Amino acid sequence: MxxxxxxxxxxxxxxxxxxxxxxxxxxxxxxxxxxxxxxxxxxxxxxxxxxxxxxxxxxxxxxxxxxxxxxxxxxxxxxxxxxxxxxxxxxxxxxxxxxxxxxxxxxxxxxxxxxxxxxxxxxxxxxxxxxxxxxxxxxxxxxxxxxxxxxMPKQTYLAYGSSITHGSLALNPLATYPQLIADRFQADLLNFGFPGSAWLEPALADYLAARQDWTFASLELGINMLDAFSPAAFRARVRRFIAPFAADPRPVVATDMVVTDYPAAPEKVRAFRQIVQEECQGKLPYVSGLQLLAQLTDLSSDLLHPTAVGMAKIARRLGDFMIASGSVAGPSPNQV
Known part of the structure; x- marks a missing residue:
């Protein structure tokens, strides 16, 4: 505006x-x-x-x-x-x-x-x-x-997710993993991280997918829904949320929980991760959050939110996946 x-x-x-x-x-x-x-x-x-x-x-x-x-x-x-x-x-x-x-x-x-x-x-x-x-x-x-x-940039990256996407504990807004990815690809950023409340609402999915001002996108799905949703309810939300993005011709990649330690419900974490993978099959390129960040030492003391170093690792690995999946072209040599 x-x-x-x-x-x-x-x-x-x-x-x-x-x-x-x-x-x-x-x-x-x-x-x-x-x-x-x-x-x-x-x-x-x-x-x-x-x-x-x-x-x-x-x-x-x-x-x-x-x-x-x-x-x-x-x-x-x-x-x-x-x-x-x-x-x-x-x-x-x-x-x-x-x-x-x-x-x-x-x-x-x-x-x-x-x-x-x-x-x-x-x-x-x-x-x-x-x-x-x-x-x-x-x-x-x-x-x-x-x-x-x-x-301003010719392309725009839209990122949806939890507080991890939003940038909690990244130390400053320029060090979040979405901003680092945007900088890598010479893109603008639309950050739609919702701290503690990424509940995959249909109204938000329709709004984001209908926007014409983004070029490529990523969806981080699941971590905020572990306590409030059953696996069946989570599956329904995932299916509905990704549907308008899967129907859009623009490239979109999805991941699940960028967390490696959730002792309160380890089986539920595995179930949610499997649900995201299954629902993305044949619809969106998917990469496990475990491939983006797997070391506890890259997290803050809550063992949930990435440190600045952890953010940089997520940005590098998710950016590499975007290139490998054909979602975005790599930067030219004079931009590296």
Whole structure:
């Protein structure tokens, strides 16, 4: 969506709440079709960026975030280039906070380097990469405009899944496995990870598959449904969720639980993994989550969420599978 000269990337609407104007990744009609607790996580801002082109030396945006246990940081990029040490990130709080952005003094040189390296983004596009939480937008001042399509990637990767896709414990939004895959293939990213609530709702499947703004996609299926769904109910949801993607001519790959240690229900984990494999047979290319991440040392202390190193391994292995399955072409030598 566009507002105030800003492209709100991966945002469907700004909804009024008691805490402020909240960014949300799905439209109201889709929101109404989400199960509890997914209705609470569609507004968690993974993969959400505020993008604009500056027509003034400085621009000021006012943002705030929900209360959280960890520091919430917005990361600043000029196209594909992170900002310098003085302009790389800004801490956000629960109080509306002005974030001042300065245009880089060496923009023309950055653009020359970007063109020579075939980078996907024009460095004139300022990208405010928002943190893993609910973010509220209060307004902007300064002369800015929405980036042109030619200034952004030519292809887009859509990723659906749990908090692992959403990016929990990746440390920053630029280190999630979907973002690393998007960067590898010079693609834009639409991150539809739903932390704790990837319940494969039909309304969401239909909405994502019907979007015409993605080129290739991946579906991470299962981990959030282990406690709330029987194998039979899970199978029905998997079958219904992948159906519109299987009918779409665009390449889509599927995986199951990127987890190697679930002592509470090991047999159920195996059953769910087998269900995903069986339901994808003849419909979508499938890779087991065990092939993406199998070492407990690549997980955080909950033995569930990948560390930054674990995210990088998932990104590399899933990206390799995408190439092997013909879902996406590998990067050219000057992009490696």
């Amino acid at each position: 566009e507002k105030d000269g800003i492209l709100f990337h991966n945002v469907a609407r700004i909804r009024a709440t008691k805490a402020g104007p909240l960014l949300d990744r799905v439209p109201a009609a889709v929101f109404a079709g989400l199960d509890e607790p997914a209705t609470h996580t569609s507004s968690d801002a993974s993969g959400v960026e505020l993008r604009f082109v500056m027509q003034a030396p400085t621009v000021k945006l006012t943002l705030s975030v929900e209360a959280a246990a960890e520091a919430q940081v917005a990361y600043i990029r000029y196209g594909s280039f992170p900002g310098t040490w003085a302009a790389a990130n800004r801490i956000l709080t629960t109080v509306p906070t002005p974030v001042t952005i300065s245009a880089p003094a060496n923009l023309k040189r950055l653009q020359e380097v970007a063109r020579a390296a075939n980078l996907a983004f024009d460095p004139a596009v300022v990208r405010i990469c928002l943190p893993y939480c609910r973010t509220y937008y209060w307004g902007a001042t300064g002369a800015i405009s929405v980036p042109r399509a030619q200034q």
